[in-house]
Amino acid sequence: MRDKPYEIRTWKDLPYATLTEVPSTFNNTGTWRTVRPIIDYDKCISCMTCWKFCPDVAISIVPNKKEGARFDEIPEIDYFFCKGCGICAHECPVNAIDIVEEESK
């Protein structure tokens, strides 16, 4: 497997069909985002509703590294993939996810 995308200058560099040696996990869809969901872990009850609903599997369940925390596992958003659709914030039963504007660069 390649660790970087093809370098393509002409049609001669293309594969014979739309085949990619890198899986779609390489596509940085996070650049599509105009708004960013941010989890407030003080409010979060680790119900994982956001994880279930995320249409892009951009939310993972990870161990909680915080000392003396209420929950062993917490949801974490991967901003490399998150497109900022806001479904997680909409579905969160305790309104623990805020949607903030991405800063323009």
Place this chain on the structure above:
Amino acid sequence: MRLTLTGNQANAWGVKLSRVQVVAAYPITPQTTIVEELAEFAANGQLDTQYIKVESEHSAMAACIAAENTGVRTYTASSSHGIALMHEMLHWAVGARLPIVMGAVNRAIGPPWNIWADHTDTISQRDTGWMQFYVESNQEVLDTIIQAYKVAESRDVLLPAMAIEDAFILSHTVERVEIPDQELVDEFLPPYNPPDYLNVDDPKGFGSLVMPDWYMEFRYIIARAQEAARKRIREVTKEYAEIFGRDYHGLVEEYRTEDADVVMVGAGTMVSTARDVIDKLRSEGHKIGLLKIRVFRPFPYEEFQDIAKRVDVIGVMDRSFTFGYGGAMFSEVKGAIYNTDARPKIKNYLIGIGGRDVTPKMLEDTFRNALRVKDHGLDREMMWVDLKGGE
């Protein structure tokens, strides 16, 4: 081994000899007996294949596409409305570069409802990128299936192909068919070995989105593959002739074109009848010959540019009509010649549409009409042959 087979049985035998691993098909007259025969081969163990029953022709092609993507040889067969329903997936097979082979049994498109021989169903798929082989005998059906896999699976081609036979005239009519030895076929056609396939141990992305900045380049690559197919068909036909003793002469076959002033062009079963009619007119001293279009895609433009230099009149017989102008084969022949210095008169004959019998008498009248063009010039570009009431 020699068997007495219908065109559809010969088709199924070609599939069996090609050791096809997945068959997905939906029945439609006149194709049904192909897939019935294959179901029997699969059920009694004569063919080691996965036989997928589907709910439509669209699904049949989709199943072939998915199966072929796992790296196995696949086959489907259809006719008429079934091929029309497959249309979207036919494009997909080409873009994904999957060398699927389809047995297409030419049948008219309704309405009016009609199940007889007519090339509209396959001619309408001209622009999908499938290779198209039009055959004229049951033996050629069998041989073409095997050759089609060989051409299609070539690394520089990787395009799907249709082996096309006329409804009933071939599909349900028996002829003596020579069955080649399985060992020889295995040697000629080794197992399908795709450059890429769905493999969990070597994951790849298939069928991804391509933006406007690169889509055109992918289409250009397909255009080049069709050009490669042109060369490959000539090579494979020759190799097949050397091993099995039957030569189909590549993309076109010429018959008595030496010193001909007039050459008639056709595809499918009408060509067999036409040979006899050519013989008759030759015996009367007319310098007339025949050119059979065996492969319509890739189109044999070089062959037509060559024949155009040698003759005064080309009569193109189309067993379909493209509404709004003329027969597709006529348009292609004319287009192929235009940028050369050759200027034969080219006339279109619409004939045998909707299964109308193409009789020796009908062809004789048509050929005599083309001979008149030589002496008196082109009266009009198109003529509907045997049209009741005239045009």
